[in-house]
Amino acid sequence: LFLLCAASGLLLAAVAAIPPPEEAARMARYVLHSCDWGALATLSAQEGLRGRPFANIFSLSDGPPGPCGGSGVPYLYLTDMEISVQDLEVNSNASLTVSLAQTPYCRKHKYDPQNPLCAHIIFVGSIVKVNDSEADIAKKALFTRHPEMESWPKDHNWFFAKFNITNIWVLDYFGGLKIVTPEEYYSVKP
Secondary structure, eight states: OHHHHHHHHHHHHHHOOOOOTTOHHHHHHHHHHHOSEEEEEEEOOSTTTTTSEEEEEEEOBSSSSSTTOOOSOOEEEEOTTSHHHHHHHHOOEEEEEEEGGGSHHHHHTTOOTTSTTSOEEEEEEEEEEOOHHHHHHHHHHHHHHOGGGGGSOGGGOOEEEEEEEEEEEEEOSTTOOEEEOHHHHHTSOO
C-alpha cells in the first residue's frame, strides 16, 4: 500500500495543479502538506523581550509526502531547551505561517514570496504535547520528512507536539485574506 501511495503521489505531483482560489480550505491543506517547515510566532517569555512577538523556524509535517499521508495536523519535534518552547511553556498560544515560497512552485512561476499568488497560510492556535496514542502518528509524520531527527541528541529530551488550530487565514489570490474554519479545513483533502 505504501508503494502504491508513493507511486500515485509521484504521478499526481507530475500532473496536479494547486487548488483554485475559490477552494480556500483545500488550498490551506495543500500548502501545509507541501511544506516541511514554518515560521512559528510566540509571545516571548525571555528577559528583555517579555510579551513581545518572537518568530522562529521549525520543521513540521502533517504526514508522509504524497497524497495518502496528510492529516492536516501540523506536528513538531520539540525540546524544552529551545527558546520558543520556553515561551510556549508560559503561554501555549502561537501562530504558524507556511508558504509555497519554500517549494519550487513560486520560483517556477517567478512569484515573489509576498505575491498573493505564492500562497501562504496563517494558522492561530496553541501547541500541545501529543498523548501516547498519537505519538506514533507524529513520529511517522516527522521522521519520514525529516529523517535526521531520529539521530538528534537523546539528552535533549525531545517530544512530539502538535499545533491545535483554532483560526485559519488563507492568502492565495488578490483581494485579501480568506477565513477558513477548522471544520472546513479538516473536512477536505489537499
